[in-house]
Amino acid sequence: AQKVTQAQTEISVVEKEDVTLDCVYETRDTTYYLFWYKQPPSGELVFLIRRNSFDEQNEISGRYSWNFQKSTSSFNFTITASQVVDSAVYFCALSSNSGGYQKVTFGTGTKLQVIP
């Protein structure tokens, strides 16, 4: 069985603060994929990043950065200098092979509120 844990249910920060969203995953597979998605108040789900299990390089995209550590089974997401537009629910997801099929499991999400 595979599992994704986002222990932070809600986080509030003041604009321009940095914030890190935690994601811990469990899988028995050696090949797997990790994702982050954003769900703004308007409700749509937007893809942010994909990382495969063989690529532990951290990634930076503008104010967003991701830290993938296999040793701790974590794939954390940091927003630098947060802005009001970052207010959203963020989901971490894991895709790995389950009985011959690739299943996707989402975490329960972290609601981020950025206060102006």
Add this chain to the structure above:
Amino acid sequence: EAQVTQNPRYLITVTGKKLTVTCSQNMNHEYMSWYRQDPGLGLRQIYYSMNVEVTDKGDVPEGYKVSRKEKRNFPLILESPSPNQTSLYFCASSLRSGVDEQFFGPGTRLTVL
């Protein structure tokens, strides 16, 4: 425009009245999936499809059916809806099964009275 469409967007129905939520994608994706989103539970996978005529249960399949007769369409069927199926439903597709990013539809908010 590449997109996933769902219909209807909103639906209020009564217990036991069969309904179908349609999902269609125009990106020639192999993988399609249905999720339900409930407060505090995140997104939970109902069913997924690796390709035409290939479907499998996700984590919460009870009370739902799906079919994949054409590559672009993946309807979700509730044969006898119950109030515990009141939820926000998302259809998604990706190029390859679970490996690539998923493109999500706009969601269908279903209320079962």
